[in-house]
Amino acid sequence: MIFVTVGTHHQGFDRLAQAADELAGVMDEQVVIQRGVMAFVPQNARYFDFCTMQEMADWISQARIVIAQAGAGTIITALQQGKPLVVTPRLKAYGENYTDHQIELATELDRQGRAVLVMELTAAFLQEAIQRSLNMQAEFDQSDALVQALRQQIGDWQPLAGKISGRLEKLNRRLNKHHLLLPLVPFFAVAAYLRALYYGFQGKTKDDYSITTAYLPHRKVVPFDDRSNTDFFQNEVYQTARRFADERGLHGILDVGCGSGYKLIKYFVDEETLGLELPDPLAFLQEKYPDRAWALSDFANPPQGRFGLTICSDVIEHLLDPDALLEFLMRVDCDYFLLSTPERGRLGLSARFRPRSRWHVREWTQEEFLTYMSQRFEVIEFGVLGHHDQYVIMRKAE
């Protein structure tokens, strides 16, 4: 039996069926055509339109010779069963496919001697090709290199699975919660962009703490509890403070918003320090480090005494009114001030119009932060730290 197949493509391949039908007329052998969607109705050959994968494998295993379109599917099945194979490409010129790419595979297989390529579809050419294909060793080596490589690749990605699915779950939860707002998302995006175009992406300001008016700060404060953290954030800020204090021989350190106090004690263990905090963390600090000085931070009453360096590490972005903090610092008797805050320009696109972190009320770019600080202080040193922090060391302007 000769099995002729045109595959499952949705365009017709009449030429092959016509030639095969002609072939069925001149040969004694039965010809079976899987003819797909074509209009042509074979006269001499047995035919059907489509079949399942299992039926296809059965037909091919029963066949003596397989004549197929040069698509991957049939060729793989036929080669695996070691059947003599004649391939013929679907051509764009006859409206049988979108591109002529089937010629590539057919030529390559013909060159390797695994199949016989027929371009001219007539019974005579097919017969000649069948003769040639019988002499051919339809051999191939089933290598599982590709399967191994895929398995390896997926194994490499396995550690990322939790992270990816966690992110997807979170996105899904948010979409479920806000799904009614979804159609408005493009509108919001366009509105934010137009607003930014109007006001300028940075710098141009209406006295909004030197931040561009296009920026939308949070309107509520979510207190950030630092008590469980030790050395994770702002490590470099305290290192910088230590270096600066050593360079200038400064003594007496005031830390406004010292959080867990861990870094203050780690880097200034030999110095006189005073840490200011809100009531809750203050109780924690007094209990954990009873031998150090801690006080309640109250912007109305600056601490008494003289200090060499005041550290205010990542505090200013948590405040609704940063002016109050700066006024408070102006009233502290201190030589130098070190302030650090995230740098908006390096936080990515999502932080461009509003803070990415829900604890932050607003974030400054480098230029904005320098402008804002220069209003009251004289900037001595400025730099960036870590991935997205910036710091400024300054003293009170004359």
Place this chain on the structure above:
Amino acid sequence: MKIALVCTQGGHLTETLQVLDAFEGHDVFFVTHFSPRDEELRRIAPSYFCANIGERPLVFLRTFGWALRLLLRERPQVIFSTGSEIALPFFLWGKVLGMKTIFLESWCRVYSLSRTGRLAYPLVDEFWVQWPQLLEACGTKAKYHGGVI
């Protein structure tokens, strides 16, 4: 891990089935066109079907929404495709949603990249071809790890 196997019917699907062993032990599902093989495919793994989307651009655009909904419902971590245009919306959303993607250029392509391959090239994490001579036709990202046969 959950893996989406995205391909059109016919040869692309046969190639995917050839490498199905690689996904053993993982959760897989198929996304493909309606074809006479639907029932068999459903027996292998959960499957999603769509009509032929390659012919009309507007129908193809509509697929982007369908692909996003499908990806958000199934939430696979890896998207694997052997090709044809149905892969493009999935790769685009996969890139946006941070999924890992592999594109395996069809075995049919010996000397030149398919249009899908050219469009998917910047979107995917891994771009594999099945013939060594095809490496010359594409950028440095492409890799050759053997063919399905």
